[in-house]
Amino acid sequence: MDAILRSGKDGNIGSPGRQGKFRYKGKLVDWAAYAFIGPYMLLFITMKVAPILFGIYVSFTDWSISRAPRWVGLENYLRAFTDPWVAQVWLNTMTITLLVVPGTVVVSLLLALYVNRKWRFSNLVRTFVFAPKAVAITVTAMIWVWILEKESGILNMLLAGLGLPKIAWLTSITWVIPSISMVTIWWGVGYNMIILLAGLQDIPQALIDSAHLDGANDRQVFFRITLPMLRPILGLIITLETIAALRIFGQVQLMTAGGPGGRSATIVSYIYSTGFQRFDLGYAAVLSLLLFLTTLVFSWIRFKFYGDQDN
Amino acid sequence: MKKRRQTIEQRKGKNPAGLSILWWLLGLVIGLIWIFPFYWMVITSLKPEAYILSSTSLFPEKITFEHYVTVFTKAPLFRWIFNSVFVSVVVTLLRLGLSSMAGYALARMHFIGKKLLYLVLLASLMIPDEISIVPLFIWVLKLKLNDSYWSLIVPQLAGAFGVFFYRQFFLSFPGDLEDSARIDGCNSFQTFRKVVFPLATSATTACAIILFSFVWNDYMWPMLVAFKTEWMTLPVGAAIFNPVGFQQTGSRYGYGTAMAVITVAALPTLGFFLAMQRYFIQGITREGLKG
Numbered sequence: 001m002d003a004i005l006r007s008g009k010d011g012n013i014g015s016p017g018r019q020g021k022f023r024y025k026g027k028l029v030d031w032a033a034y035a036f037i038g039p040y041m042l043l044f045i046t047m048k049v050a051p052i053l054f055g056i057y058v059s060f061t062d063w064s065i066s067r068a069p070r071w072v073g074l075e076n077y078l079r080a081f082t083d084p085w086v087a088q089v090w091l092n093t094m095t096i097t098l099l100v101v102p103g104t105v106v107v108s109l110l111l112a113l114y115v116n117r118k119w120r121f122s123n124l125v126r127t128f129v130f131a132p133k134a135v136a137i138t139v140t141a142m143i144w145v146w147i148l149e150k151e152s153g154i155l156n157m158l159l160a161g162l163g164l165p166k167i168a169w170l171t172s173i174t175w176v177i178p179s180i181s182m183v184t185i186w187w188g189v190g191y192n193m194i195i196l197l198a199g200l201q202d203i204p205q206a207l208i209d210s211a212h213l214d215g216a217n218d219r220q221v222f223f224r225i226t227l228p229m230l231r232p233i234l235g236l237i238i239t240l241e242t243i244a245a246l247r248i249f250g251q252v253q254l255m256t257a258g259g260p261g262g263r264s265a266t267i268v269s270y271i272y273s274t275g276f277q278r279f280d281l282g283y284a285a286v287l288s289l290l291l292f293l294t295t296l297v298f299s300w301i302r303f304k305f306y307g308d309q310d311n
Numbered sequence: 312m313k314k315r316r317q318t319i320e321q322r323k324g325k326n327p328a329g330l331s332i333l334w335w336l337l338g339l340v341i342g343l344i345w346i347f348p349f350y351w352m353v354i355t356s357l358k359p360e361a362y363i364l365s366s367t368s369l370f371p372e373k374i375t376f377e378h379y380v381t382v383f384t385k386a387p388l389f390r391w392i393f394n395s396v397f398v399s400v401v402v403t404l405l406r407l408g409l410s411s412m413a414g415y416a417l418a419r420m421h422f423i424g425k426k427l428l429y430l431v432l433l434a435s436l437m438i439p440d441e442i443s444i445v446p447l448f449i450w451v452l453k454l455k456l457n458d459s460y461w462s463l464i465v466p467q468l469a470g471a472f473g474v475f476f477y478r479q480f481f482l483s484f485p486g487d488l489e490d491s492a493r494i495d496g497c498n499s500f501q502t503f504r505k506v507v508f509p510l511a512t513s514a515t516t517a518c519a520i521i522l523f524s525f526v527w528n529d530y531m532w533p534m535l536v537a538f539k540t541e542w543m544t545l546p547v548g549a550a551i552f553n554p555v556g557f558q559q560t561g562s563r564y565g566y567g568t569a570m571a572v573i574t575v576a577a578l579p580t581l582g583f584f585l586a587m588q589r590y591f592i593q594g595i596t597r598e599g600l601k602g
Contacts, residue, residue, distance in 0.1 A: 024423050032499035033420035037428070040413035040474065047469035048435055051443035051450075058446060065452060114337065125338050127588060128345040134584035134591075135577040136528040136546035138553075142573045143348045145555050146355065146566050152364040154351060170555075186345070191595060198596040247439050250530040254553055268441055268531075275445050276535055288442045295439050 059285035069282070076286040086290070088262055089270040092177065093294075096266065097245040099181035100188075104241050105234065108189040112196035126197070130190030137187070141254035144183045145170070148255075170256050176264040183251055188244070192237050199233040200226070235302070242298050246291065267291045349577070356570035363567050378571035381564070382552070388575065390541050391548040398460065398533075398544060399526040402467045406522050407515060409468065414477025415503060419484070432471040444532065451536055462536040463544070467526060473518055480514035481507070517594025520587055527580060549576045 022029045059076055061069040080086050115126045132140055147153050148169035156166040169179040203226060211221050249268035252258060258265030258273070265273075267287065275284025355363055356378050358371045366372065382388060416422070417429060447466050456462040484507065492502040508515075530546050537543040540551070552564045552572040584591060 024421070027421045030420040030422055030499070033416040033422035033425075036412040036416035036420065036499070036503070040409040041428075043409065043465075043469045044432070044435070044471070047447070047466050048443060051446040052438075054446040054449075055442060058449065063449065111341065114341065117334075119334065119338070121338055121342075125342055127585070128342050130588075130592075131345060131349065131581060131584070134524065134580050136549075136580070137530050138546040138549045139352075139573040139577045142549070142553055142569055143352050145553065146570065147348055147351065149566075154367055157367045186348075190345075194592050194595045243437065243439065247441060249441075254550060255555060257555060271441060271444070272531075276448070281445050281449060285445045288439075288445055291439055292442045295437065299437055 055285045055288060058282055059289060061282045063281040063285070065279045065281075072282065076283045079283060080286050080290060085262065085265075085270060086287070089265045089267050090290075090294070092264060093246060093248065093266045095177050096181050096184070096248055097242060099178065100184050100245045100248075101238060101241045103181065103185045104188055104192060105237060107185055108192035108237070109196055109230075109234075111189060111193045112200055115193065116197055116200045126193070129193055132187045133190045137250035138254060140183065140187045141251045144179075144186075144251075145255050148179055171260050173260060173263045176256055176260065180248075180252055180255060180264055183255070184245070184248065187251070188241070192241070195233055195237060196230065199230045203229045239299070239302055242302070243295055246295055246298065267294070349581075352570045352577070353574055355566055356574045358567060360565050360567045363565065378567040379575070381568050382572045382575065386548060386551065386572070387541050388548070388572075391543055391545045392579075394463070394543065395527060395545040398463045398467075399523050401460075401464055402526045403519055403523045405464075405468055406470070406473050407519055410473025410518070411477045411508060411511065411515070412503065413474045414479075415481050415507060417474065418478045418481035419486075419489070420499075432474060435471050436475070441531075444535070447532075448535055457536050458539050458542040463533055463542075466532065467529070470525075472525075473522060476518045476521075477511070477514060480511060484510075513593070516590050520591050521594050524580065524584075524591075545576045549573055 022031075058069075060071060060073060062072050062075075063069040111125075111129055115122050115129075147155050150156060150166060150168050150171060153169075155169070160166055167175055169175050207225060208221055211225055216224070247268055248266050249272065252264055252266050252269050253272065256264045258269045267290065271284050271287045271291070274280050274287060354369065354371055357374050357376070358366070359373055359375045359377065362368075362372060417425065417432075443466075451457050451462045488506055488510070489502055492506040497505065528546060529544075533544045534547045534550070537547055540548065543551075549572045552569045554564065554566055554569050
């Protein structure tokens, strides 16, 4: 009994007796923890860590499905440097990211502010905006393929009705990336709106009231109180949205299959067509590492400029 | 004091009539932008093919169920629904078990290597899943596990999201309960199974809903490992009816059929979301704010 209480005082919450003899950093080691974490770690190592290591190995080979793989050294890496498609898909991905991330942040913030005000239909609007996130990307992409259809899609019909020219949303070089970005924003804002809404509701009302009392107008309150208070959440959203945007694939594959002429192909589209349509798996492994490096650079930039207050 | 009351009343929406009308219009526009595409999907699926390309009528002139008949006869739709349900349920349940235990250990137990483990798992959240797709695909081919539930389920179990979700929850869990369970003679496992886990219902519900929707809506991996149509999940199979078509060859089906198949694919999750909305939103809030 005494031992139990003492172990509790040490901050050790494992079971006492035969387990609680070994100390690490001043606290008794709880050996049972390894049994708790073991099953998950087994899967983590076999399905996450091992594939990454094996993927690095594959990137040095000419792995394909038809013949035995050969070690080719840095050939795949050198190829990536001179492949004009790599530059193209990287640029496409960057453009989409630069449209989607700020777009999502601004739109979801505006929506959160809208929904935050008590109003009869606030909850209904919130539900509507979130709805796309509850369906698969296939559903979202196919709905928009039909709405954005060039000849009979409802959006162009509307434009024609207003006397404006029809736009080739998904088949012109100019419009394809804006269209895909727009659909991605439409799909994803609901989720971020909910997170921001929770953040807005955490801001103490007294703070806002006293600012008003001191003569601050709504705009000042927004820029001096609301926005700084939301800063950690905005940082989180920017991080998550950036990682998601760099990985964009489903909507591109389903809406344009990378077209026209590869102008909407993203890094993951290129991994897909290289690895799983042409079965050039060694090269696809290099492209996956390129995606990883890009993500890493973005995380580093965000960390550098934003600090780690949200972690 | 008077001034203060005024400002508060202003904030509570005692606006001039003009602003209130503007607020209504804005709400209407927002609502339409997000709900109209779904409405249009359902309406198109009910129109005869001949009407679809020529009419923009917001109501079907003539209702037909031919597209639904096509979809259910041309595709193993029930099999896709079963695959999706089975894979999502199994993955969700297994991940809840694995993640709650791992999250509990990370939050409440003291062991060697904890800090390192925490950092490794955290880093894994930042690594795009696509990095392991090529090697996992090679393994699936080697083991001939394509077109099986193994390949659809096992690689989905390793995500660290749930572990962090539970860790966050257990960090703020009252320690007295564990102490009293231990004094009553429970070992760590009994404490977890009889005391801790039953009290984590709110976290479990939220986590389950989020994980389920992740898996249900997953597209890339199930598409890669299902070679035969009967092994596809609903989102993967529905794409067969995509009018754009893979490699832009164009599918044999029209927009009516396409909208019918995605209506079938969307309804279960939309219904599920509407029913579980409160938990869904609670879950996101918890994960979003603290995760």
